[in-house]
Every structure is written in structure tokens, then in C-alpha cells.
Amino acid sequence: MLVSVCVFLAASFPATSAKADYIVPDAKFEALKPKGLRVSIPDEPGVQLFAFHANVNKELDGVAAGQLSRDITKSKNGRWIFQDDRLRLNIGDVINYWLYVQYEGVGYQRLDQSWTVTELVDPGDEDTSKGTPKPPVTPPPTRCDKSPTLVNGKPACQGQLIFEENFVTLDSAKWEHDIRIAGSPDFEFVAYTSEKGNSYVSDGILYVSPTLVSEVRGADFVTQGKLELPGCTGVAGSEECSKQAQGWDIVPPIFSARLWTRQHFSFCYGHVEVRARLPAGDWLFPELWLEPKENWYGRDYLSGRIRIAMARGNRELFLNDQKQSHIGERRLEAGCFLGLDQTVHSEAKSWEGGFGWCENFHVYSLTWTPGDMTFKVDGQTVGVLVPPPGGYRYLSAFAGSQDNPWGRGSKLAPFDREFYLSLGVGAGGIRDFPDNCTNGLQQDGLRPKPWKNSNPKAMLNFWLDKDYWRPTWSGDNSALQVDYVKVWAL
Structure with a gap:
């Protein structure tokens, strides 16, 4: 039997290069309890993509992908946010990481970084991506549409x-x-x-x-x-x-x-x-x-x-x-x-x-x-x-x-x-x-x-x-x- 093939093909994203007019900002880290990690940077006009790559308690070789690796393509509430809800962290754990930001079509890196866990944050206490108290949670409707x-x-x-x-x-x-x-x-x-x-x-x-x-x-x-x-x-x-x-x-x-x-x-x-x-x-x-x-x-x-x-x-x-x-x-x-x-x-x-x-x-x-x-x-x-x-x-x-x-x-x-x-x-x-x-x-x-x-x-x-x-x-x-x-x- 021969087949019909209906296919769509996707474009590529720009390659990494560098300019001197943009600096990747400091990342905000939050170790969540009972488990989870949230890393974010502020949004600003021109930012198109944020990527986070890291190892936990292990050196990161150059620009290797790392144990934690994700591209974030949309900002939320004024920040670009990486979050992994499966990772269980302890006080004293060290995150070795590097960041990548695509700004106005050009890629920028911040390499050889590290952060140490000093406290665990309860994600239910506040909206930590904005630093403000979370609004009351509305229970889901009981009906099924x-x-x-x-x-x-x-x-x-x-x-x-x-x-x-x-x-x-x-x-x-x-x-x-x-x-x-x-x-x-x-x-x-x-x-x-x-x-x-x-x-x-x-x-x-x-x-x-x-x-x-x-x-x-x-x-x-x-x-x-x-x-x-x-x-x-x-x-x-x-x-x-x-x-x-x-x-x-x-x-x-x-x-x-x-x-x-x-x-x-x-x-x-x-x-x-x-x-x-x-x-x-x-x-x-x-x-x-x-x-x-x-x-x-x-x-x-x-x-x-x-x-x-x-x-x-x-x-x-x-x-x-x-x-x-x-x-x-x-x-x-x-x-x-x-x-x-x-x-x-x-x-x-x-x-x-x-x-x-x-x-x-x-x-x-x-x-x-x-x-x-x-x-x-x-x-x-x-x-x-x-x-x-x-x-x-x-x-x-x-x-x-x-x-x-x-x-x-x-x-x-x-x-x-x-x-x-x-x-x-x-x-x-x-x-x-x-x-x-x-x-x-x-x-x-x-x-x-x-x-x-x-x-x-x-x-x-x-x-x-x-x-x-x-x-x-x-x-x-x-x-x-x-x-x-x-x-x-x-």
C-alpha cells in the first residue's frame, strides 16, 4: 500500500552571536517546598527567548545542556520564568548554571554562574514571580462543560x-x-x-x-x-x-x-x-x-x-x-x-x-x-x-x-x-x-x-x-x- 503524506515544516531560530549593548540580567532563584525550582529574569522590550541550563551539585561543562535544560518562549506577569516542579532541593545544594537570552534577534550568554540554596519558599504563601501576595484561589467549577x-x-x-x-x-x-x-x-x-x-x-x-x-x-x-x-x-x-x-x-x-x-x-x-x-x-x-x-x-x-x-x-x-x-x-x-x-x-x-x-x-x-x-x-x-x-x-x-x-x-x-x-x-x-x-x-x-x-x-x-x-x-x-x-x- 502506498500512502498520502500531509506534512508541515518548521523554520529555524537565529544562531547565537554577541553584541555589547545588552547584558543578561541577574536571575532570581527560588527553591520551592516541598519540591521545585523557579528561576526568572525581568521582561523588557526586545527579549524574545530565555533559556536556562544547570546541574545540581555537579560542575557544568561549558555550555553543556545540563540536567535542567529548557527554552522559555513567552514571558508571564512581567518575567521570563523557568520552573521545574519535580526537583527536590535541600539547604546547601549548589546550582551551577548558565543563561541564554535572545534579544532583538541576537543571542547573549551569561556563563559559569552558581547559586546556593539558603531557604525553601512555600509557593502557596506568595506569587514569588512578582514578589506580591497571591490572590485568593477560586475553586474550580463543579460542573463539567x-x-x-x-x-x-x-x-x-x-x-x-x-x-x-x-x-x-x-x-x-x-x-x-x-x-x-x-x-x-x-x-x-x-x-x-x-x-x-x-x-x-x-x-x-x-x-x-x-x-x-x-x-x-x-x-x-x-x-x-x-x-x-x-x-x-x-x-x-x-x-x-x-x-x-x-x-x-x-x-x-x-x-x-x-x-x-x-x-x-x-x-x-x-x-x-x-x-x-x-x-x-x-x-x-x-x-x-x-x-x-x-x-x-x-x-x-x-x-x-x-x-x-x-x-x-x-x-x-x-x-x-x-x-x-x-x-x-x-x-x-x-x-x-x-x-x-x-x-x-x-x-x-x-x-x-x-x-x-x-x-x-x-x-x-x-x-x-x-x-x-x-x-x-x-x-x-x-x-x-x-x-x-x-x-x-x-x-x-x-x-x-x-x-x-x-x-x-x-x-x-x-x-x-x-x-x-x-x-x-x-x-x-x-x-x-x-x-x-x-x-x-x-x-x-x-x-x-x-x-x-x-x-x-x-x-x-x-x-x-x-x-x-x-x-x-x-x-x-x-x-x-x-x-x-x-x-x-x-
């Missing part, structure tokens, strides 16, 4: 927080692993496992990290071994659960992970936020998806898929067109997938620039309503997806098909049913890397993509090129890192 959002088949209240995950642990009451050898519809060169080396939580961050099968099972396993996956979630007895390498038909050379909420949480319509850092490394890509809970309209992309954010991990990847379009980690994509028969439809807008989505955390969000989908990054709208008059079944690529199942749904079908959250890392495959692309820089020697999407030997050719792409995978930098996931009802 009707929302179009459904949660696990039941109606939700307007504005209700219906899902929250801060990754204190990997909560089995929310998440399960998709354990299988990748196949239709994307045929990634990956086996998804529940091994701790591929997915784990550390310091409040979920890491989903790819590893080489040969580094776990031995040098010859990819070309000669038999891969069996205990606890397989794929079709029992199929190559989704067990595969023997035979000649050019090798086993997947990459172990990775994919976690989903399919058994525990699904919803239809709502607002989703994911704060994440995307994986870096040639031929890697993040899987920040909403997937259909049931194949109401059919298998694969007949029932659709929503992509919250994706940037290919290649630092320098170009389409071999007249403009040499950059499609690597500088370009962010979001949108939807839907497919019917052998037709392909694509509708895309693009913003390209020098910012690496694989270098810092950002908040990726989706507002999904019965009429459209709005995608944002750090609060900035980067694309609005609106179906054509009458719905997706009237797209020119699909019109006239006798087998079009979307007519039994709404205008937004197939995106009018419950979907669940899915987080993972893929490698290669036949969907996200066009055949007409070139990897690398001119001075280092350009290399065409090592496989053709239609070639039965695609995975083998990818594996034979490992000496070139493996050195670009570097520890945590090649992991999808997720700080939190939240979903609200409309």
Missing part, C-alpha cells in the same frame, strides 16, 4: 487534563512496549524490543536509544542468525516475531524501542504537548505519533496516522534537485499519513534553516479538532491541516475510488476515531528517506543514500554501508529524549 473529546470511549470535560506523564519512572500502567520486527507499512530496518538498553528513564527523561544488533548478538548474527522476540506484539508465527537470516535477506541490523499507550489511554480530539529532543545520527528518525486504536477504516494507513514532529537525524542530507534542498536535521516535519490502494497524495509547506532539532529540547504540540489540526513548536504555529471540502475522500488522488472507506466517517475521516500515543526511534525504511538524496558535505565527500526503497536488498545495502553511518551515532545524542507528555480535552 461538554467537550467533543472522547477518552477511552467516554466523554471528557472542557479543558480537562486527560493524560500526564513526567517520566519519574517508566509507568507500566500507562506504557507498553511494541515488541516486533518492523514490517508494513514502513519496513524500518529495526526490531523493536523491551530491552533496557533501548528504552529507560533517567533523571526524569525517557530515553529511546537505537543499538546495533551485531554489538549485542555478535558480528555474524545479522547475516547468519535467527532473531526471536519473546513477548512479541506482532502476528504470532509471522516474521514480525521470528526471522532467520538467509543470504541477502538478513535480520534487522538495529535494535530500538517503541512505547505506546494503546491498552491504557486513547482519545479523539484534544491538545497534545510533547517536550522532546530528537535523535541525531544518519538515517535515524523519531516516532512521535498518534496511531489509531482500532483499524476502523482498514489496516496500515487506511486508518491514518498523525505525526507530531519529525526531523531526520542526518546533519547534512539533500534532495538531488536543482536547489539541493536540505532535508536533514534542520528541517522539522509534522502532519498526517493516509493511504488508499496504490495512490499517493502529498501536500506540504516547508521552512528550512540552520537550527538543529536534535540539539535542544522543544515543545511540540498538536491541537486536533473535528475540523482541523494545528501544529506548533514552542508555541509558534507552523502548520494548519484542513481537509478539502467534503473530506479527505474527495482529494483528487482518491476521488472516484469504489473502495474508499472514509465516506462512512466525518469530514476529517480517517482522523475522527480514537488514537493512542506512540514514542520510538526508527532507522532507514522505505518511507522517510527519498531515493534521490545525498548525504554529507561537499568537502567530506558526498554519498548517495545506500539503498533503494523498491529494492528487496534495501536492508542489506543499508547494513553494508555501516562504516559510514555508524560513526554519526553518538550515545545519548542518538536517542529520542522525552521530558513530558500531556494531553488536554478541548
Whole structure:
């Protein structure tokens, strides 16, 4: 089955430089009780972004991201505020930190700073971001205003927080692993496992990290071994659960992970936020998806898929067109997938620039309503997806098909049913890397993509090129890192 791809691409933010006419102000620190840290600077005309990076009781190496790392894109009550409600501090703890402020399009830093906790502030006593007593708290209304959002088949209240995950642990009451050898519809060169080396939580961050099968099972396993996956979630007895390498038909050379909420949480319509850092490394890509809970309209992309954010991990990847379009980690994509028969439809807008989505955390969000989908990054709208008059079944690529199942749904079908959250890392495959692309820089020697999407030997050719792409995978930098996931009802 071929697919329709609806994609939006986000622009980059300006690079760091320096001028002498702006000085980053002193930060105000507040250690909260029973836990939490608030750091703020005053707002002033021209300030566009505030970033805080810190370690607790540990030296910070230069401009490293640190244990605490966040970009703040909006001021509140006259201040730019970083707040982490999970951090438990004690008197005497030392915060080593550096600050970054974007002022009138230019970046400024304040480096090599430290602050020591001398008291714990009760956030209930005053509005410490302004230094004034907090106004009386109005209790939430007892009524539940009707929302179009459904949660696990039941109606939700307007504005209700219906899902929250801060990754204190990997909560089995929310998440399960998709354990299988990748196949239709994307045929990634990956086996998804529940091994701790591929997915784990550390310091409040979920890491989903790819590893080489040969580094776990031995040098010859990819070309000669038999891969069996205990606890397989794929079709029992199929190559989704067990595969023997035979000649050019090798086993997947990459172990990775994919976690989903399919058994525990699904919803239809709502607002989703994911704060994440995307994986870096040639031929890697993040899987920040909403997937259909049931194949109401059919298998694969007949029932659709929503992509919250994706940037290919290649630092320098170009389409071999007249403009040499950059499609690597500088370009962010979001949108939807839907497919019917052998037709392909694509509708895309693009913003390209020098910012690496694989270098810092950002908040990726989706507002999904019965009429459209709005995608944002750090609060900035980067694309609005609106179906054509009458719905997706009237797209020119699909019109006239006798087998079009979307007519039994709404205008937004197939995106009018419950979907669940899915987080993972893929490698290669036949969907996200066009055949007409070139990897690398001119001075280092350009290399065409090592496989053709239609070639039965695609995975083998990818594996034979490992000496070139493996050195670009570097520890945590090649992991999808997720700080939190939240979903609200409309």
C-alpha cells in the first residue's frame, strides 16, 4: 500500500552571536517546598527567548545542556520564568548554571554562574514571580462543560487534563512496549524490543536509544542468525516475531524501542504537548505519533496516522534537485499519513534553516479538532491541516475510488476515531528517506543514500554501508529524549 503524506515544516531560530549593548540580567532563584525550582529574569522590550541550563551539585561543562535544560518562549506577569516542579532541593545544594537570552534577534550568554540554596519558599504563601501576595484561589467549577473529546470511549470535560506523564519512572500502567520486527507499512530496518538498553528513564527523561544488533548478538548474527522476540506484539508465527537470516535477506541490523499507550489511554480530539529532543545520527528518525486504536477504516494507513514532529537525524542530507534542498536535521516535519490502494497524495509547506532539532529540547504540540489540526513548536504555529471540502475522500488522488472507506466517517475521516500515543526511534525504511538524496558535505565527500526503497536488498545495502553511518551515532545524542507528555480535552 502506498500512502498520502500531509506534512508541515518548521523554520529555524537565529544562531547565537554577541553584541555589547545588552547584558543578561541577574536571575532570581527560588527553591520551592516541598519540591521545585523557579528561576526568572525581568521582561523588557526586545527579549524574545530565555533559556536556562544547570546541574545540581555537579560542575557544568561549558555550555553543556545540563540536567535542567529548557527554552522559555513567552514571558508571564512581567518575567521570563523557568520552573521545574519535580526537583527536590535541600539547604546547601549548589546550582551551577548558565543563561541564554535572545534579544532583538541576537543571542547573549551569561556563563559559569552558581547559586546556593539558603531557604525553601512555600509557593502557596506568595506569587514569588512578582514578589506580591497571591490572590485568593477560586475553586474550580463543579460542573463539567461538554467537550467533543472522547477518552477511552467516554466523554471528557472542557479543558480537562486527560493524560500526564513526567517520566519519574517508566509507568507500566500507562506504557507498553511494541515488541516486533518492523514490517508494513514502513519496513524500518529495526526490531523493536523491551530491552533496557533501548528504552529507560533517567533523571526524569525517557530515553529511546537505537543499538546495533551485531554489538549485542555478535558480528555474524545479522547475516547468519535467527532473531526471536519473546513477548512479541506482532502476528504470532509471522516474521514480525521470528526471522532467520538467509543470504541477502538478513535480520534487522538495529535494535530500538517503541512505547505506546494503546491498552491504557486513547482519545479523539484534544491538545497534545510533547517536550522532546530528537535523535541525531544518519538515517535515524523519531516516532512521535498518534496511531489509531482500532483499524476502523482498514489496516496500515487506511486508518491514518498523525505525526507530531519529525526531523531526520542526518546533519547534512539533500534532495538531488536543482536547489539541493536540505532535508536533514534542520528541517522539522509534522502532519498526517493516509493511504488508499496504490495512490499517493502529498501536500506540504516547508521552512528550512540552520537550527538543529536534535540539539535542544522543544515543545511540540498538536491541537486536533473535528475540523482541523494545528501544529506548533514552542508555541509558534507552523502548520494548519484542513481537509478539502467534503473530506479527505474527495482529494483528487482518491476521488472516484469504489473502495474508499472514509465516506462512512466525518469530514476529517480517517482522523475522527480514537488514537493512542506512540514514542520510538526508527532507522532507514522505505518511507522517510527519498531515493534521490545525498548525504554529507561537499568537502567530506558526498554519498548517495545506500539503498533503494523498491529494492528487496534495501536492508542489506543499508547494513553494508555501516562504516559510514555508524560513526554519526553518538550515545545519548542518538536517542529520542522525552521530558513530558500531556494531553488536554478541548
